[in-house]
Amino acid sequence: MGKNLTKRSEDYSKWYNELVVKADLAENSAVRGCMVIKPYGFAIWEKMQAELDKKFKETGHENAYFPLFVPKSLFEAEEKNAEGFAKECAVVTHYRLKTDPDNEGKLIVDPEAKLQEELVVRPTSEAIIWNTYKGWIQSYRDLPLLINQWANVVRWEMRTRLFLRTAEFLWQEGHTAHATKEEAIAEADLINNLYATFVENFLAVPVIKGLKTESERFAGADETFCIEALMQDGKALQAGTSHFLGQNFAKAFDVKFATKEGKQEYVWATSWGVSTRLMGALIMTHSDDQGLVLPPNLAPYQVVIVPIYRNQEQLDAISQVANEIVNDLRLHNVSVKFDNRDTHKPGWKFNEYELKGVPLRIGIGPKDLEKRTVELARRDTLTKEFVPKEDVVKTVVQLLKEIQDNLYNKAKDYRDSHITAVQNFDEFKEVLETKGGFISAHWDGTNETENKIKELTKATIRCIPLDNPKEDGICVYSGAQSTQRVLFAKAY
């Protein structure tokens, strides 16, 4: 009956891998680095998609779809972007297989079906999209162009981990075009805020909004906004990014527009995305040694009802009560599953739903029928209480809200207590090794120092927080003058 889950304190990384598989979220596939997202995991991702999609549309964005493949000549047009992704590209070189003359029933790549120009499987779609925008944008009347797509992308990573870093992943990528620099920056900032609000309110994961340093920016961006979260093991995770692309892609693809005054100008761009990586952030922030812990706002079902019975007569009586509760909960927009399968015992089910992180479990047995109560168990606190039947719905609705808040507050307390200001490099290293989390330190603003610190400690600058107070100080590494602290951490 145990879950045989490695404890977080023993091996956090192993705990994560086991949890993802055992909670039926995802598993590795036969394709190196590519995952299968299982129905339970996909149902959570669908809830994320639905909410984000709604928010994108409310802010004036429309969905579209662009090709999976990028011809090599387009891919290389924006040089920095191409350079940044070239090493991770899956490349289609042929368009046909044929039967192997030497090996019956086997297929080989048909050497006669070689493509004249190789096709890159999109690692990101700026190139193909800006090549398309060239045909869509002529005048200021065509701007702003606010488009998003939900798609799969491929980046050939050498070391992969379910959800966190996979060769293929699912994401949304927004690509917008604007008449002015100010508008484009405002859009990148708007979306970064939209991401932050979504991640905090739905994933219950607190984030820090900031800017990336030059060396951590998206390849081809002039500025990258980001949201950074902190996992339970003290490592940071970049949960979303929103890029101000300047006129880099407009210049690479020659996209100009006629202004009201009739001048020809290059268009300003943004792009932004969140991916199935958010699943990793969700899992690692809240889950415990018993398994997954889901915030009610993203749980495929918020409540599960498990009947405890010895015979059919008992099950019938319990089912009557359970079905009343199910109907009443649904009327109150609570998603609920009544698990009346006779192929599994109650103990097995309790265990299963704990592992799967269902926020509330209702147990109903013969004694409950007598006393007109049910047993209500919270996944987040693992506490139980008996509730009179007539109070169930009211209590559930209230608890779901409480659990959502509790998960956020708990994560925020942990995060806040793991932002440590340090004054010198010895302190920096000590905090990094013993406590982990974000380290707030003065930095002299040079790539050189940033790289050196990374080399020595594996910590990177996660972001320059947007709400950073100005503060004179000296760089934690070089001793040079600095005007503000930035956040360092080891990261996923």
Added chain:
Amino acid sequence: MGKNLTKRSEDYSKWYNELVVKADLAENSAVRGCMVIKPYGFAIWEKMQAELDKKFKETGHENAYFPLFVPKSLFEAEEKNAEGFAKECAVVTHYRLKTDPDNEGKLIVDPEAKLQEELVVRPTSEAIIWNTYKGWIQSYRDLPLLINQWANVVRWEMRTRLFLRTAEFLWQEGHTAHATKEEAIAEADLINNLYATFVENFLAVPVIKGLKTESERFAGADETFCIEALMQDGKALQAGTSHFLGQNFAKAFDVKFATKEGKQEYVWATSWGVSTRLMGALIMTHSDDQGLVLPPNLAPYQVVIVPIYRNQEQLDAISQVANEIVNDLRLHNVSVKFDNRDTHKPGWKFNEYELKGVPLRIGIGPKDLEKRTVELARRDTLTKEFVPKEDVVKTVVQLLKEIQDNLYNKAKDYRDSHITAVQNFDEFKEVLETKGGFISAHWDGTNETENKIKELTKATIRCIPLDNPKEDGICVYSGAQSTQRVLFAKAY
């Protein structure tokens, strides 16, 4: 102000291509055979997706996601399936680009990054999914397994057309596993019915449900259910297919389950899909020489309001009325757009929304304000009427229903009058060349005859209708005995 759209009677195929582009549905991309689905076209596809997804879930299916790539060794495991798709496979052979030493700023495929085993970009996912199911199915308790995925697939077609036949397309593919043959057949039939109901009620396209002949079956299927529609040019279009796969994939991937009695048996399978091809069926069934005609159930906005004004004062007064109507329509779940842009003239807008197939257009000018009326124009009949302002909502709600029905009935009348029973091959050829449509003819049941007819006339057997009456006769081509008529047509 004209739409410069080729007339259907002049060149149906040209009319279609122009319409798709001019109505902002899709366009060709820089990648051979791959399309860009533009926001307006994608909004229609999203409505299709939402309704289908709801129906899949209501019938117990769950969504999941499987890898884009299929290792060649898995791809070739089910021989018929592999054979059927081998000639259309895009193949990934390398996982890295590098800078071209001979050509600054250019990239080449890195010959050192050759994959040990080539990866096929999925043309369909049976292979990768059944290889996964092997790990998911042990016992009868794991069955049925009812899974769907929304995905992109690639089939390297030589001649492509927007929506109808593209190298990459979007679709859903269901893949189910069952304990018995009967259950699997019932599932394939259930889904074929679900497709038929959806296409008739939402696309307003009447379909004939049938079975494919052996030579037209999905590669790897024991039986293929299909729904067949008829386009305005008399050619048939296969709108969806649902396959009973027997135990073919279970055997190829060794997927067995323990029965209740403890025996090991191979699992029974189905797969089924509809794709962005449905967009082609939608467009070709209803549209006219003025442009797209959309059934209200799939229109991104069902009503557009265009103000007709000379000055700001008039616009203000009209806007007040328009906004009242907008709010009231939304309360009645009617989607409506008030186009108050001052960058375009009313005539331009009338033209634009006609081209885009918006079911109802409301025009409001100064005279309407005086008379407290609006002008209501139907896209399907191109008729107009003046309606008292207080009757607008009631009239719109009623007309939307009427338009949906009218489109279906019109298409059904056309379809029904283009099913022609013939007695001999001369008649067959004459009807095919002069009238087109479905030809109902006796067939001797052999591949040989089917192929010969195809060779001579380009007509194929679209299906053996499920509700076919048994009827003795002689084959239209061979003169051999036959027990039923089947439907022939030229097809997309």
